[in-house]
């Protein structure tokens with residue numbers, strides 16, 4: 001059996017094209033040959049201020065987007081993190097070997113810490129919970145965008161420390177990147193695209209009109225022209241790679257190399273490939289949204305299977321750590 005795959009996404013409203021290009025398209029691809037476990041990480045979403053009344057809808061929206069992208073519940077598991085509270089137990093256990101100095105260096109912690117009045121312990125230990133998510137299922141590979149590489153490196157470090165202290169238990173999981181692991185913001189292509197920036201992020205649920213407007217307005221040249229491709233144009237190529245055929249990408253790369261590239265043509269091709277990619281996703285999403293009961297069933301069935309796997313790992317972990325019964 002090939003190695004097990006695990007990945008997660010925060011339920012933060014609509015999924016955007018960066019999530020798709022950097023991670024979700026690999027989630028779908030990897031299902032063909034691997035056992036895949038995908039998680040909507042609501043415990044993680046609690047690390048930033050939020051409205052509890054909105055959380056259930058956010059989770060359902062994330063599930064709809066993920067299934068609409070092509071994650072197949074017949075092949076893969078898709079569950080909600082808080083339905084498997086074992087993640088928290090392993091997080092505590094791993095936290096007792098995780099080095100505080102390394103957590104302090106996490107760039108996501110530093111960035112998010114600057115956005116809140118008071119930094120919580122939850123925000124600080126976020127990457128330990130992420131390590132627990134992955135290690136609980138002994139996943140060997142984790143499809144993520146580039147921004148998660150540091151957390152993955154920490155997960156490997158935590159696995160090594162645990163194995164050294166308590167005996168070989170966890171594999172060291174490797175990241176799996178797409179060719180477009182870092183999609184940038186359309187109006188400020190020096191900044192990573194994220195859900196928190198409205199008006200320059202393409203959401204999977206956006207209408208054709210909105211998508212066309214966002215691409216039309218996307219920044220191309222910023223700063224003085226040099227020999228290097230500008231960040232805006234580079235980002236358009238990134239998005240083209242994620243949505244168009246290799247032939248289309250090769251044609252525009254050749255135009256760029258021969259200095260005959262017209263940004264208008266590039267944007268027109270990108271608009272076409274983006275609409276062609278997102279339309280069927282939007283249609284599938286609408287079909288799924290008409291039957292939320294089915295979606296909840298999928299999440300419930302998956303959680304049941306995950307709890308079973310989680311219990312098996314935890315029984316071994318508790319035993320190795322000298323915890324619980326046995327006295």
Ligand code: TYM
Pocket residue numbers: 006007008009010011018019020021022023024041044129130133134142143144145146147148180181182183184192193194
């Ligand atoms: P999240 O919810 O921010 O993002 C979900 C996935 O999308 C990728 N991504 C991007 N890729 C390319 N360009 C972008 N602009 C872009 N923005 C987001 C992310 O890298 C990610 O793969 N901490 C994680 C969630 C998590 C997790 C896990 C992931 C919790 N536990 C265990 C893997 C394994 C996060 O906040 O992702």
